[in-house]
Amino acid sequence: MSWIGEADDAAWQAPVTPPGGILDAPPEADTGSGLSMVMDKQQMADAGIGQGGGASAGPAGPQHPIAAIPGYPETGKGAWRAGLDDKIGANVDSYNARHGLKEGDPLYLTPHLVKSWIMEESGGDQSAFESDPMQVNKHADWKNTGPDKERILGLTENQAMTPDTSLPAGLDWFYDRGAIHDERRKVTGFRDLPTALGRYNANSTVDPNGLPHYQNYTSEILGR
Amino acid sequence: MRKNRSGVLAGLAVAACLLAAPAALAKTDFHSGIWALMRAAHYEFQANEDTRAWHEGTILAGGRQYEIWGYAWEESEKRPRPGRARHASYGVFVLERVGKKLTLLGAYPTDSVPFKVHDRTIKFEYPKGEYIGEGFPPSKKGDEIVFDDNGPPSTILLSGEFHKFDDAAHRTGIWRILDQAGFRDPTSIDAKASQIGSIGAGGKQYEIWRYSFEEFPKSTDPVLHERYRILVFERAQKGLIYSGSYITDNVPAHVEGQAIKLEFPAGTPPGNDQIVFDDKGPPAKVQLNLGERLFEH
Numbered sequence: 001m002s003w004i005g006e007a008d009d010a011a012w013q014a015p016v017t018p019p020g021g022i023l024d025a026p027p028e029a030d031t032g033s034g035l036s037m038v039m040d041k042q043q044m045a046d047a048g049i050g051q052g053g054g055a056s057a058g059p060a061g062p063q064h065p066i067a068a069i070p071g072y073p074e075t076g077k078g079a080w081r082a083g084l085d086d087k088i089g090a091n092v093d094s095y096n097a098r099h100g101l102k103e104g105d106p107l108y109l110t111p112h113l114v115k116s117w118i119m120e121e122s123g124g125d126q127s128a129f130e131s132d133p134m135q136v137n138k139h140a141d142w143k144n145t146g147p148d149k150e151r152i153l154g155l156t157e158n159q160a161m162t163p164d165t166s167l168p169a170g171l172d173w174f175y176d177r178g179a180i181h182d183e184r185r186k187v188t189g190f191r192d193l194p195t196a197l198g199r200y201n202a203n204s205t206v207d208p209n210g211l212p213h214y215q216n217y218t219s220e221i222l223g224r
Numbered sequence: 225m226r227k228n229r230s231g232v233l234a235g236l237a238v239a240a241c242l243l244a245a246p247a248a249l250a251k252t253d254f255h256s257g258i259w260a261l262m263r264a265a266h267y268e269f270q271a272n273e274d275t276r277a278w279h280e281g282t283i284l285a286g287g288r289q290y291e292i293w294g295y296a297w298e299e300s301e302k303r304p305r306p307g308r309a310r311h312a313s314y315g316v317f318v319l320e321r322v323g324k325k326l327t328l329l330g331a332y333p334t335d336s337v338p339f340k341v342h343d344r345t346i347k348f349e350y351p352k353g354e355y356i357g358e359g360f361p362p363s364k365k366g367d368e369i370v371f372d373d374n375g376p377p378s379t380i381l382l383s384g385e386f387h388k389f390d391d392a393a394h395r396t397g398i399w400r401i402l403d404q405a406g407f408r409d410p411t412s413i414d415a416k417a418s419q420i421g422s423i424g425a426g427g428k429q430y431e432i433w434r435y436s437f438e439e440f441p442k443s444t445d446p447v448l449h450e451r452y453r454i455l456v457f458e459r460a461q462k463g464l465i466y467s468g469s470y471i472t473d474n475v476p477a478h479v480e481g482q483a484i485k486l487e488f489p490a491g492t493p494p495g496n497d498q499i500v501f502d503d504k505g506p507p508a509k510v511q512l513n514l515g516e517r518l519f520e521h
Binding site for chain 1: 298299300306309310331334384412443
């Protein structure tokens with residue numbers, strides 16, 4: 001398996017596995033440094049080492065941190081993974097409000113779920129994370145999905161993406177994958193959350209564990 | 225030590241790929257057959273073993289013969305990518321056969337389910353339990369694309385999801401010029417354009433086109449529902465160059481001398497129904513029936 005960046009990190013070389021596999025994180029958010037084994041939280045904070053809250057994303061850190069996603073450390077060279085916490089929170093709020101979604105609705109999203117999803121899409125490459133974290137405007141996808149993305153999301157082919165364009169576009173693309181329309185184009189119902197996430201990915205090739213990739217994709221995102 | 229080992233492994237992997245490449249590439253010639261037609265119509269694809277296309281069947285409708293091809297791009301494990309997710313996309317290509325000649329008409333994006341061709345219908349084999357719902361006429365169900373005498377429908381509804389026919393005609397000619405110039409309004413199948421005349425001004429030759437976009441079917445989504453423009457292209461040695469456009473109402477237009485005349489209803493104030501070119505070419509702004517309009521580049 002080839003990855004962009006951090007290819008020497010064992011976590012990144014592991015194949016996709018069902019829950020219980022080697023990618024599962026310890027119960028507590030891990031810093032990735034191993035220091036949590038020998039230092040308590042206060043000692044780590046005193047040493048300037050963040051723990052799961054993304055405080056190490058920058059000098060100020062996010063105002064509304066989202067807990068680190070297991071397997072995706074946010075300290076040291078992984079601090080960038082906390083860099084979008086505030087934008088994720090704001091975009092999830094905006095998405096739910098835009099579509100009138102409330103807790104319990106099939107396509108209702110939480111910041112934690114979206115952060116987990118973003119890690120699945122771009123959590124291994126800082127450059128991708130900081131440009132198109134949802135990977136919604138991936139060039140190779142454009143041939144088939146481009147006209148719909150142009151019509152629904154206003155994206156253009158080869159558009160330079162930023163988190164401010166990627167986050168709302170990715171969430172609305174997910175909403176469109178999850179919504180059921182009638183012949184007048186009116187939304188008449190919704191698929192369940194795993195099905196909608198699976199349709200966002202859409203890759204039906206079989207993974208080494210014998211399941212279609214989109215099912216593993218969904219399990220990974222929802223299982224963290 | 226681990227880095228060194230990784231480096232060696234990476235080197236071996238690259239060497240293995242290079243050794244394997246000729247055999248893999250020999251399987252598909254991405255410069256002939258349907259791939260050459262796709263390239264000519266500017267459908268981009270990854271020319272590697274992640275991409276495949278296959279002939280699935282033939283449809284006879286309205287006295288024409290259509291060849292139906294499946295298309296799949298499935299990102300493989302070995303591709304560098306920024307996360308664990310491997311993306312994929314699937315589609316159906318429609319070609320028309322006239323004698324021995326094949327012409328690519330366009331493609332539909334589809335779900336990742338197998339399909340078969342029967343008579344005038346492309347039938348998708350959704351698994352049990354999957355939502356199917358109604359289709360968009362002439363299709364009755366959401367698991368089929370039905371051709372009528374006009375050929376492939378412009379709009380389909382598969383499993384509750386709308387898709388438009390991504391037709392080759394809207395990827396070539398002035399549509400390609402507009403796309404490459406960053407034209408901001410839709411250039412897909414619901415967009416139409418026709419030349420209404422030519423104007424010579426300031427030693428340059430301009431082609432004038434009328435553009436319209438009307439969303440079909442009309443939705444309540446917060447998207448652009450309709451747009452009308454007058455497009456201006458400059459005729460250069462190498463072909464047409466998009467100069468810019470004016471937003472207008474949905475009214476006919478024609479060219480008289482150095483003016484574009486818009487056929488507004490009676491009662492339009494004098495002069496507010498035309499765009500007059502001068503030696504500098506198209507004016508930067510004009511006063512039309514609907515207010516001031518800028519020449520947008």
